[in-house]
Amino acid sequence: MDHTFDLVIVGAGGGGLMAALEALRTNPQTSVAVISKVYPTRSHTSAAQGGVNAALANKDKDDTVELHVFDTIKGGDYLADQDAVEYLCSQAPLVVRELENLGAPFSRFPDGTIAQRPFGGTVKDRCCYCADKTGHTLLHTLFEQCLRRGVKFFNEYFLLSLEHDDGECQGVVAINMRSSAIEAFSARTVILATGGHAKMYWNRSSNAAGNTGDGQAAAFRSGISLKDMEFIQFHPTGLRKSGLLVTEAARGEGGYLLNRHGERFMARYAPQKMELGPRDLVARSMETEILEGNGFTSAAGSYLELDLRHLGAGTIKKKLPQIRELSMNFEGIDPIEEPIPVRPTAHYSMGGIDVNMAQTALCGIYAIGECACVSVHGANRLGGNSLLDILVFGKLAGREAALEAPRRASRPVSPHALKNAAAEIKSYISHKRYERYGIMREEMGKAMADNAGIYRTEVKLRQAVEDISTLRDRFRHIRLFDTGTVYNTNLFQILELKNMLDLALCVSMTSLERQESRGAHYRDDFPRRNDNAWHKHSLCTQSSDGDVKLCSTAVTMGKYGLEARSY
């Protein structure tokens, strides 16, 4: 079955849904389809806990957009493009209030305004929240409004490829997961909003099983560059056993990080901001404590403690209910009674599809949110800026695409694209194939966690590049054991692994290339930031023979010059 639309949005998280609503508001005549491999409310936006930053000045009356801009640039270790950051922060009050107007149930201050709390790496308290389920409530609000507007959803469709004719958007090819029918979505404009790729660290990741970078991989294969792929954020507080996330709000509300001597060790690393230093710094400090033997030991590995007990049962139940639930379900610990065992976990991909604001290098194709790299987060994202990113750039891309679509000719997806996709899927079924998904995926996760993790060196990164390259070779022999056509989840596992392997190669190669330490990218062998040589964005592009080509592009500067970064 073939479809034709003015705008096809791939991904139904907060960014995709915001784009759909804004496209329809800009031009109600726009025919919009949202395709997603999961039902919209399952998207990973739901897992964002802590909040969304906006200088509303409901709490600190002297907060301004300017301060938000500077916190973001400094937090990103001066790698963010300053024009993009200005746009992000200046739009923040508008989009947060818009979501409030649409129905998002924000927590409130006694005067009835949207409540705000402190978050890492900021000088003012500007994180707006709904308890510790902010992403969940924003996602549901956006989904409800999409139902109201009658947005056309193609739920449980898996993206196979992005199609263009010599740089002009044609649309996408996707597979209907329920029937395995391969379908063409011809579209004048496409917005990729497929989320991040930090699941490539598998067991050491806070991400959903499906955060496999499907949009990034499709864009990469269609010739679009990926930017700043070496920057993967490790969140300081993942649960010890599962890697699941304990929100930064736990520290925002006053939680302590303790080592096995009962010491608040952050006093030695960030004497002023303590536990509320930026995430890269806190995660690295924790890893150092663990490496130096100051961690607690357990069968599930070394860990540190996040102590909330002094906050009292009332605050924990009211402001961090989900954290309490997660701790009880996954660690068997009630944070009212005991500290939570935590260690850093791969959490967010700062890098992604190279875009200028939301526009890729191809006409009519946009990318937003975690799958894109604008760059507004630079080398390290601040907590509370990711929900903001998807709202601001989702809105921008929706508007741009709705304005652009009528100006563009319709270029249908070529039948060859469908045939190629079908042939690829069929090839996985061959009896001559022997590699198994589960084994290869474990090896990939381990290769990335061991050798492209928080502390990196040339030796380790060379090993990571080699391991991932070998896995990509072995992928040619991977076998699809399920030959059915009704919800063949075994097939989607394989397609996701393929996407992660391509992106893991980009992450390990760019990490090896960047011989400095900046933000989340820390090289033991090059422990300092080196602005002369490396104050630039990295780019990876797929060459015609399938190899990865590396190059770079300049950072857009503005008001703020390069400065040392201390907290």
Added chain:
Amino acid sequence: MERREVSFRIYRYNPQVDRHPFYDNFKVAAERGITVLRVLNHIKENLEPRLTFRAYCQAGICGSCAVRVNGVSKLACTTQVWDELAESGDEPILLEPLNNLEVIRDLLVDIDPLLEKLKSNSSWLTSSIPEQQMGHKEHIVSETEFEVIDSASDCILCASCYSECSMMGVNRRYISPPVLLKAFRMNNDTRETLAGERLKQVTADHGLWDCTHCYRCVEHCCKKIPIMDGIHRLREEAFERRMSGSEGARHAQVFFDDIRDNGRLKEMTLPLRTKGVAGSLAMIPLALKMAIKMRTPPLFTKKIPGIKRVRELYLRLEKLNAERQSS
């Protein structure tokens, strides 16, 4: 690390090859602390790649992985295997798809009917601010007003309550608990402008008045949301808005009046007072069947001995209600 070999008995059905569903048995070495979802993943990756189920966030917030574990609907990702063992003893742990939804394959069900019901009951906020003017000013909402809808906005649409609902079991067209909860959440949001319209949709046939108060939705909600409180509040709102003409509302009113007047229900005239003359005539065959089985309710109903105290209770409740409304 404590480990045990645990047996799982899993519902299997692939419409392409199986004429009927069957159960597959797997043995897995499971350590303390492992979740049902981890076991499903282990089986899929190591023993049976064709096993089909949904899962996504693995943290109890996306709502994808609800299944029935030993007959009870819950999230696979937050359910501890050892807790289930404590319940089932040496029996294998039984994993089955949710009830009241069509099985597509194995543990995976079609949740589209739930989404359709959300759509047809206006499950969204209709703000007083026109779309083009949004983003400039926030509504002022007090902390107490927020708290009213706080718990209801926890719903992740996992459909566990949909699967456990006893009304859904007999009528798939029934509106279902999560859709009623959503209606409660919207109608009690101080920013909402179309509460009356929504209530009309919600009180239509197969709607609000069909709930049987069995509380299974509350018992099985993975987010511990007091769904029934929401349903009761919607019913109160229906009376407040004088939407008491429907059969369901009349039925509730009859119970209210009978208990106040007699302390017990006058069953004989219940159909007449709820369904009217035409509706009652249609029930004659049922009445005859009941007569044959000697199950006809008594013709005359006596007041219960303690009726005075019942009336005192009514007076106290009415007083409380008046106080609540004036504050």
